[in-house]
Amino acid sequence: MxxxxxxxxxxxxxxxxxxxxxxxxxxxxxxxxxxxxxxxxxxxxxxxxxYLLNPKDYKPGTVYAISNDPGSYFKIDYLNGVFAWGYRLKGEKKLEALPIAMLDNRSEGGKQQ
Missing domain, CATH: 1.10.287.880 (Hypothetical protein YfhH domain)
Known part of the structure; x- marks a missing residue:
């Protein structure tokens, strides 16, 4: 096995x-x-x-575009391992976790709010 x-x-x-x-x-x-x-x-x-990404590159309080979901954004409250916990903007404001690989971390992707 x-x-x-x-x-x-x-x-x-x-x-x-x-x-x-x-x-x-x-x-x-x-x-x-x-x-x-x-x-x-x-x-x-x-x-x-x-696991190819560094979670330290993702900052709480920052808004990131969600990859493969045009027009959707996610604001990180905190990180736990490789998961970013927070809220989708224009969503139900329900706490959820997304793998950091789903967040666009390019310079124009993250915006401090």
Missing amino acids: STEKRYSLMTKHELEQEIANVKEKARKAEQLGYVNEFAVLERKAIMASC
């Missing part, structure tokens, strides 16, 4: 390989019309991508 290694214990190279493998599986699932499998694999790739 194969045991999977935790993303937090993988090297940068291992994470990059894992992301490539998962994205390839997701592409095949999408082509075959396996919508649920595609969604799970996409989320898995996002989670692996989080």
Whole structure:
């Protein structure tokens, strides 16, 4: 029985390989019309991508665009590991967590508020 290694214990190279493998599986699932499998694999790739980022680059009180969701923004209240906890702007103001890989951290992405 194969045991999977935790993303937090993988090297940068291992994470990059894992992301490539998962994205390839997701592409095949999408082509075959396996919508649920595609969604799970996409989320898995996002989670692996989080461990290539530095959570210290994401600041509480800052608003970030949400990747792959044009016009949606997220304001971070606090971070816990690779998850940013906060609120979507123009949303229900319900506390939620997003993986930091879903937040656009480019210079024009984050705005202090």
